Every structure is written in structure tokens, then in C-alpha cells.
């Protein structure tokens with residue numbers, strides 16, 4: 060008789076509760092597929108008594124996550140607490156040191172400490188798996204590390220934060236204000252404990268860090284990503300983009316160029332009728348390009364209870380089956396230090412600025428752009444607002460540095476009111 064695989068779960072919030080529901084509901088199926096029973100032995104959270112809609116009375120309780128990690132009756136520690144440092148890091152390190160496998164949904168922890176944790180796990184011969192950490196229910200880690208393992212990956216791009224996509228698309232479709240759609244995302248269980256990680260693009264950049272490590276064989280390096288959140292995007296931008304046949308997405312791009320690995324996570328404009336432009340709500344999409352496969356597109360729920368727990372249990376089943384893989388798809392010691400640049404390549408840009416409503420204002424801004432080497436493709440002026448004349452400029456292809464310089468020079472003309480908004484247009 061094969062012994063059961065015994066789990067200890069740290070964190071009983073959205074994802075932890077989802078995991079318990081799957082184990083309790085699909086126990087027979089898991090046992091058949093894993094070849095052995097999967098049992099929850101012990102759990103740990105801040106509150107023992109909170110009503111979670113699941114019965115946890117049959118599991119041992121631990122107040123201290125590290126004590127849970129060290130329990131001799133546990134084979135796999137599932138870390139669903141979150142946080143880049145603190146108890147999540149201590150528990151993961153303790154579990155690895157105690158020779159336990161770890162399954163985690165914690166992209167922040169892995170993006171910042173992934174290299175050290177991977178080296179420790181590989182030295183101990185245990186698995187450290189994190190499918191839930193990137194794009195929730197989409198099996199993107201498996202796709203890259205297993206299905207596409209024979210490809211030289213050339214580019215990854217995609218929408219990797221459900222909260223941001225939910226906010227941007229609900230504001231446009233339902234004409235609802237930011238605060239209302241933010242609360243809806245909260246109710247759906249999409250938000251990080253600190254939601255500035257979501258809207259600041261940091262959560263999505265953590266995910267891109269992990270994908271880049273697997274795809275390009277580089278050490279996880281969060282600081283190598285050019286980063287900007289969606290906080291400055293207004294309903295005016297969403298409407299102006301729609302008028303141009305475009306939609307705003309928080310888009311991650313990682314590509315190997317002659318200059319090295321270029322990585323960015325920034326709000327971008329994409330054609331409204333493209334697969335990325337059509338993406339609604341908390342859905343994520345990852346486009347992967349490889350030398351042999353050409354292009355594949357993965358689309359699915361990137362957040363929420365069921366989808367995220369689905370990814371966690373997939374990792375647990377792999378461990379139950381005895382499947383073992385290096386943390387980032389190749390031994391951590393062989394990962395390169397990334398020759399990376401916080402760059403975005405050359406693209407057309409969207410610029411929205413408010414100009415003083417006086418003769419010559421537009422000419423001064425056009426001259427400023429010219430002086431920065433930025434060439435204008437098309438321009439549109441909107442109805443005046445008080446003494447302000449909003450103007451939209453679409454440039455020919457140019458670099459982020461040139462756009463930043465153009466914005467600086469425009470501000471120095473003295474005719475720009477407020478902060479201009481600059482968004483790259485991702486055409487292909």
C-alpha cells in the first residue's frame with residue numbers, strides 16, 4: 060500500500076480555502092491521478108476560529124508557521140500566506156532545511172529570494188514548485204519548463220495581473236468609477252494583501268521575473284524590469300484609446316535582443332481587436348514565442364480562489380507522483396547573471412497632455428518633440444476643458460528615453476498643464 064502524501068498548509072485565506080475545498084471534494088480523483096492519497100495533516104493561519112466555509116476541525120492546528128514547516132508528519136509544506144519576507148520566508152527556509160517539499164503561490168518571495176531558495180532546495184533534493192504564483196490557474200510554468208523545454212525562447216509578453224485588467228476593462232465596459240471596480244476586484248479575491256503591489260505593477264513584475272528566469276535561463280532579477288503601474292491611467296485615457304481603436308493593458312514584455320534581455324512591465328496600448336485587446340476582467344494571457352514552436356497563447360483566470368488553488372494542487376500531484384524538476388527548469392547554479400536592460404525597444408507612443416488654450420501652444424510642443432528627435436505620426440485635439448486644451452499625439456517608433464526627453468522639453472515650454480501621460484503602443 061502506497062503511503063499518503065501529507066500536506067501542511069500555511070495560510071487559509073482565498074487560496075488556502077480553495078485548496079482545502081479541492082482536497083475535500085476531489086479526494087478520490089486526486090488519489091487515482093497521484094497514485095496515492097493526498098491528505099491535509101496540519102494547518103496554520105492568523106485566526107483559528109474565522110468562518111471560512113470549510114471544516115478544518117480534522118486537521119492539527121499550528122499557531123507558528125515555522126513549527127508547521129518542521130512537523131515530522133508532513134511531507135509537503137504549502138505556503139499560502141504571502142509576503143516577500145517575514146514568516147513566509149522563514150517557513151520556506153525551515154521547510155527546505157527540514158527536507159520537505161514546498162509548494163508556494165508567493166511570487167513576491169520567489170522573485171526576490173528565488174535564487175537562494177532554489178539553491179537551497181536543490182542542495183536538499185526537494186521540490187520547490189510555484190505554478191500558482193504566475194498567472195493563477197494558467198499552467199504557464201509547466202508550459203515553459205516542460206512542454207516548451209526544447210525551444211530557445213525569443214519573447215514572452217502578456218497580461219499577468221487580474222486586478223489591473225479587471226479595473227481597466229470594467230471601467231471601460233461598465234462606465235464605473237475606479238473605486239467601485241476596485242471593490243469588485245476585492246470581493247472576487249483578486250487583490251494582494253497590499254493592493255499597491257497590484258496597481259503599481261509590482262505583482263505583475265514579480266511574475267515576469269519568474270517567467271524570464273525559466274524562459275531565458277537567467278537568475279531571477281526583479282530590479283532588471285522597467286516598471287510602471289496603472290495609477291496614472293484615467294478614464295480619459297481609456298476613452299481616448301477606445302477612440303483610436305486601442306485598449307490599455309498592463310503589459311509585460313521580456314525579449315532577448317542584441318543588447319541582452321530587455322524586460323518591461325508598463326501600461327501599454329494594444330489593438331482593441333487583438334487577442335490581448337479582447338481580454339476582459341481578471342483573465343490573464345501569456346504569449347510565448349520560441350524558435351521551434353513559433354507562437355503559443357495561453358489564456359485563463361489569473362486570480363481567485365478556484366483557479367489559484369487549481370494550480371497549487373497540480374504541483375502537489377506532481378510531487379505525489381515523484382516528478383522532480385529544478386526550480387527554474389535548469390539547476391539554479393547554472394543560471395546566468397542576466398545581461399539585462401530596463402528597456403522597451405523602439406515603438407510608437409501615445410502622448411496625452413493638457414495645453415494652455417492660447418495661440419502657439421501646440422506649435423511649441425511640436426517643436427519640443429522635434430528637438431527630442433520624436434516624430435509625430437498623428438495628432439488629435441479634444442474639446443476644451445476650462446482653459447485647458449487636451450491634445451493626443453501618436454508618434455512614429457521611438458525609444459522610451461526619447462519620449463522621456465520629449466516630455467521634459469514639453470514641460471519646459473511653459474504651455475503644458477498637469478502631468479502628461481505617455482504609453483507605448485504594442486502593435487504585434
Ligand SMILES: NC(=O)C1=CN([C@@H]2O[C@H](COP(=O)(O)OP(=O)(O)OC[C@H]3O[C@@H](n4cnc5c(N)ncnc54)[C@H](O)[C@@H]3O)[C@@H](O)[C@H]2O)C=CC1
Nearest residue numbers: 070071072073074104105139140141146164165362363367
Ligand atoms: N488571491 C489570489 O487570487 C492569488 C493569490 N496568490 C498568492 O497566494 C498567497 C495567498 O494569497 P491569498 O489567499 O489571496 O491571501 P489572503 O490574505 O486571503 O490569505 C492569507 C492567509 O495567510 C495567513 N497569514 C498571513 N500571515 C500569517 C502569519 N504571520 N502567520 C500565520 N498565518 C498568516 C492569513 O491569516 C490568511 O489566512 C499570496 O502569496 C498571494 O500573492 C497567487 C495567485 C493568485
Ligand SMILES: N[C@@H](CC=O)C(=O)O
Nearest residue numbers: 220221222249251362
Ligand atoms: N493580485 C493578483 C493575484 C494573482 O496573482 C492579481 O490580481 O493578478
Ligand code: NA
Nearest residue numbers: 190193195197
Ligand atoms: Na499558473
